[in-house]
Amino acid sequence: MILGVDVGTSVTKASLLGRDGTATVTHGVRSTLRRLPGGRVEQDLDEVLETVLSVVRSVAAEADEPIEALAITGQGDGLWLRDREGHQVGPAISWLDARASSVLDRWHETGVLRRVHELTGAGMFPGSAGPLLAHLAEHDPERLERAEVAGYCVDAIIQRLTGEITVDASDASLPFLDVPTRTYSAEALAACGLESHRRLLAEPAPPGKLFGLDGSMARQLGLPSGLPVSAGPFDLPACALGAGIDEVGDGTLVIGTTLGCQVLRDEVGLVPGAEIAGMWLATPRADRFLRVMPAMVGTANLDWVLAMVGADVGELETLLGNSEPGAGGVSALSFLSSSGERAPFVEPRARGQFTGLSLETRPADLVRAMCEAVAYAARHNLEAAGLTGTVSACGGGAQSAAWSQIFADVLGRPLHVPHEQCVGGRGAAMTAWDSLGEPVDRVQWAADRHVVQPHPRAVEFYERGYRDYLAAIDRARPGWQATAKGRQATPKEAGE
Template identity: 60%
Template sequence: MIVGVDIGTSVTKAQLISRDGRTTPAHEARSTVYTLPGHRVEQDLDDVVGTVETVVRAALADAAQLADEPVEALALTGQGDGLWLRDASGAPVGRALSWMDGRAADRLDRWTADGTLRALHRRTGVGLFPGSAAPLLAHLAEHEPERLEAAEVAGYCVDAVVQRLTGAVTVDVSDASQPFLDVATRTYDETALELCGLSAHRRLLPDPAPSGTLHRLLPDAARRLGLPAGLPVSAGPFDIPACAFGSGVAEPGEGNLIIGTTLAAQVLDTEPRPALAEDPAGMVLATPYEGRFLRVMPAMIGTAGLDWLLKLLDVKIEALDALLVQSPPGAAGVTALPFLSTSGERAPFVDPRARGRFDGLSPLAGRADLVRALCEAVAYSARHCMETLGVTSTVTACGGGARSGEWARIFAGVLGGDLEVCDDAVGIRGAAHVAWRSLGTPVDPGAWRARLRTVTAERGLIDHYAEGYAAYRQALDTAREGWSTR
């Protein structure tokens, strides 16, 4: 079996998974997210490593549930983007800058105005947002150059944890894809660095690890985790591609929708071509599998906005399905734009000023209508992302939002086709999938796909939501004109 760990933004999870797909319950530990003035969002690496140690030890206590199979590897996945600076020993150089950090929004404005964003997108297929590594590096180079001078590595969450556990200075190719990698050659594009004015800091970027690379647990780290020293450690891919492979995506054209804290739509391709977006948005990721690439639209919206609304309305998440049933399709005329992140939006368009709103309100509108309107709006955004990506085949769905039966029905109706939903911790499944391949004993992705359940798209909802989607796109276009002059 494999110990799988998913290092989320605020929650780290771990569970055991066997080769036949059986899993033990997931154990969780919360890490601290510091939200500070100036749109700064930071995390402490020591705190995050501590959560990994806690959940791994808890997961290992469940080994008897899988007939005491031997542990073959530790497989890590986790949040992407942001900027995790370390020194040569792996100690943090200041707190990590989260992917939710907005301090570099002004840098993004300048790069938008002078054409840097479009030029970078043409070279690498990556669209930037304030929490991307490039604008964060540029911001520090301008405002805190001493931090970059003190650092030896500029990386991401997963490789920061890997360095602490194994001593390896490395980065997974999926994380490295953002934003300086030529994903076809898996080498850094020096022109991309020049476009961002960051050539002088190339030394901070570790070269991507070759596919199949395994690291080894250091004795001290192994003791803290409760694992044997020298155990193989698989690092990555980060959470979005891990969810694709954990859901069973295996053939070009197949899509995956993650309905989590944020929303991510992705499609597997044999070519490293960017999505045909009107804005330089989204990303193209190299994967652990040669000749396979993921085109991704990682939106900032998702269940976080729904959590905000439910809290505002004093409604528990357990009541979501009941509320959705109380309001008809179309939410009795109430509509929404779901852009409730303080960082704006990053896919399928980029605008740090994007903000949410409700329309069609009257004294007749109730809590159920507000909730359904927001859930429908998130589904419309998912369709916008999927259309931009050009998904042509089966779509799998995962994440907390997909576990709601009524919300999954909305997504199926808006997308116009059946959804194959996976209720497991698919990020961990994807990381374990990659780990077994690296060990030389790959599992059959088709066998794992059989664990999905189908949410049928209903003809009446498909027709209704086709009209709703057209109205959503028109409202979005109008709103974007207003944001541009704010």
């Protein structure tokens, strides 16, 4: 058995996974996400670590077979500054943080975003490490001086569990890594004005690297000292692996707080002049890469619209069933995040909207319109990532039969949903078994899922709706960009 841990943005889960990919024991605990003025979103590393220790202890106590390894995955991006002993240097900055939006605006105007995208394929957003480091270098340089390492959630936990300073290549991919060679691009660092902070970036661990559980941590967890610990990949690629993605062109849709859209590729394609968005991620295989479009829309949108109409998630199936495709003429743009959108385009000031409202509009129509908008965003991102094969879906949103049907209909493709819900931990466990030299049967893992077939008439309807969605974005973007410049869009810019 392998104990897989997924350190999410708001929930940490641990599962005891067998070689068939099934979890026999799962425990979860919530962690605190602090939203502060100025778009700041932070977490406390010690508290996050305690959530990990809590769920690992609980699962280990129920294990009736030996645990071969501890496999860690978790949220990516953000900035988790630590000292040599692994203690935080200031609160961890979440990937949801918007404090560096002005840095993105400046980099867009000066061509920095374009240059870094040309070098590494990374489309930076406010909550990625590049702009966050630049923001701190300008506003809190002493904090960077005190830090030994600027990393991410997974490697922060690994450092505390094992004492090792490391980073998985998937985490390091955004924004400074030359992904095919797994080395940092000095040119990308220089373009961001951050070459003097190169010392803070840990070298990516080679594929298959395992670490040993520290003795004191082992005693706290009730596990053997030196137990192999696998570090990554972070949650997006871990979910792709856990959902069964295996063939080039296959895609995975992670319907979580945000929407992780990713497609497996066999080469990194940097296209001059392309939209500055998304990222290329290294995977546990040196010859496979993920083209990722991590949109800022997802189940957070569903939670918001349900709260607006005074409903809860338990009523979702009924609400979606009470509104036909097209939501009674109501349509939406789902850009509700305070940091805007980051894929398949970067617009820090992107904002949501409802159109087509009337006195006949019902709560069910608002909910369906938002769910359709998120599904349109999924298609937009998967197409931008180069989808040609099958699509798997996981995350909380995939547990809704009605919403999954909307995704299948909008995509016009069958949606493959794993039965096992601990998909990120599953992908981390798969990676750990590979590192141990005991790979699992990937065909068997991929077969453990159900398939949501698209309805032909709905596919035809949503094809028109998707074109309208793209046109609505084209009309809205000049207004967002004008807001970023501190002025109102002219009627011509706004498409009037």
